[in-house]
Each structure stands twice: as structure tokens, then as C-alpha cells.
Amino acid sequence: MPEALVKFGLQEALRDFCDAIESSSGIRIVFQQFGEKRKLSNTAEVFIYRIIQELVNNAVKHAEAERVIVQLTMSADKTGITVEDDGKGFDKNDLSFARGAGMANINYRVQYFSGKSDIVSSRGNGTSVHIELKT
Ligand SMILES: Nc1ncnc2c1ncn2[C@@H]1O[C@H](COP(=O)(O)OP(=O)(O)OP(=O)(O)O)[C@@H](O)[C@H]1O
Ligand SMILES: [Mg+2]
Numbered sequence: 860m861p862e863a864l865v866k867f868g869l870q871e872a873l874r875d876f877c878d879a880i881e882s883s884s885g886i887r888i889v890f891q892q893f894g895e896k897r898k899l900s901n902t903a904e905v906f907i908y909r910i911i912q913e914l915v916n917n918a919v920k921h922a923e924a925e926r927v928i929v930q931l932t933m934s935a936d937k938t939g940i941t942v943e944d945d946g947k948g949f950d951k952n953d954l955s956f957a958r959g960a961g962m963a964n965i966n967y968r969v970q971y972f973s974g975k976s977d978i979v980s981s982r983g984n985g986t987s988v989h990i991e992l993k994t
Pocket of ligand 1: 917918920921922944946947948949955956957958959960961962963986
């Protein structure tokens with residue numbers, strides 16, 4: 860388990876991660892948290908942390924974005940994740956998208972928690988990924 864997660868909990872660890880990526884990349888990374896602040900199972904917290912890491916890294920690596928917004932929303936029995944960038948977007952039909960290990964890993968983690976994911980992206984219009992996990 861990532862050390863920051865054990866020490867500070869999910870929200871603080873995510874805030875730290877976003878701050879660190881903002882400093883190293885020069886891209887504005889905004890972290891917002893809504894709803895309840897529940898302690899989830901270790902597995903759920905690690906999965907959510909990893910999903911957000913991957914989505915933010917993708918935005919930094921591929922999008923040429925100026926700004927990334929990360930939102931974590933907890934309610935009584937589910938947790939929502941949104942990561943949105945204002946970069947160049949991509950075509951979901953591209954082979955490079957189908958081949959990526961990052962998105963495949965996210966799908967595995969989403970299925971593990973009977974969740975659903977929705978990716979809205981098109982060339983020139985940025986990317987918005989919304990995920991909801993039953994946890
Ligand atoms: N936010 C984004 N903006 C633009 N393109 C993206 C974004 N996220 C993903 N992509 C595109 O989708 C592809 C697949 O992403 P994925 O995370 O699965 O793989 P990867 O990042 O290329 O490699 P890996 O995650 O295994 O290091 C990327 O190569 C990129 O072309
Ligand atoms: Mg990736």
C-alpha cells in the first residue's frame with residue numbers, strides 16, 4: 860500500500876499526489892472532494908488511488924493539457940471519480956487506446972467493485988473520465 864495512503868488516508872494522499880504532479884509537470888492539477896469522507900477497505904482505497912494516478916498520468920503524458928480536475932465523491936454506498944483535462948483528446952477507436960495497459964488495469968479495478976466507467980473524449984475537446992464504484 861502506498862505510504863501516504865496508510866499515513867494520511869485517501870483524500871490527503873490524493874491531494875499530495877496532485878500537488879506533486881502539479882509541481883513536477885507545471886500543469887495545474889485541481890483536487891476536489893465532495894460528499895462524505897468515509898474510510899473504505901484498504902483494497903478500495905488502493906484501487907481508487909491507482910485509478911486516479913493512472914488517469915492523471917495519462918492526462919499529463921498524452922493530453923498536452925493546461926489544467927486537470929480530479930473529483931472524488933463519496934456517498935453512503937458508492938464512490939465516484941472524475942478526471943477531466945482540457946487537452947487534445949483522442950479517438951477511442953484508435954489502436955493505441957485499445958492496446959494501453961493503463962486503461963485495461965482501470966477496467967479490471969472497476970469490474971472488481973461492480974462499477975461502471977464512462978469516457979468522453981474527442982480530438983481537440985479534452986477528455987473526461989467518470990467512474991463509479993460500489994464501495
Ligand atoms: N487524457 C488523455 N488525453 C489524450 N489521450 C489519452 C488520454 N488518456 C489516454 N489517452 C490515449 O489512450 C491511450 C491508452 O492509454 P493507456 O493509459 O491505456 O496506455 P498508455 O498511457 O499509453 O500506456 P501505459 O498506461 O501502459 O503506460 C494512450 O496511449 C493515449 O493515446
Ligand atoms: Mg496510461
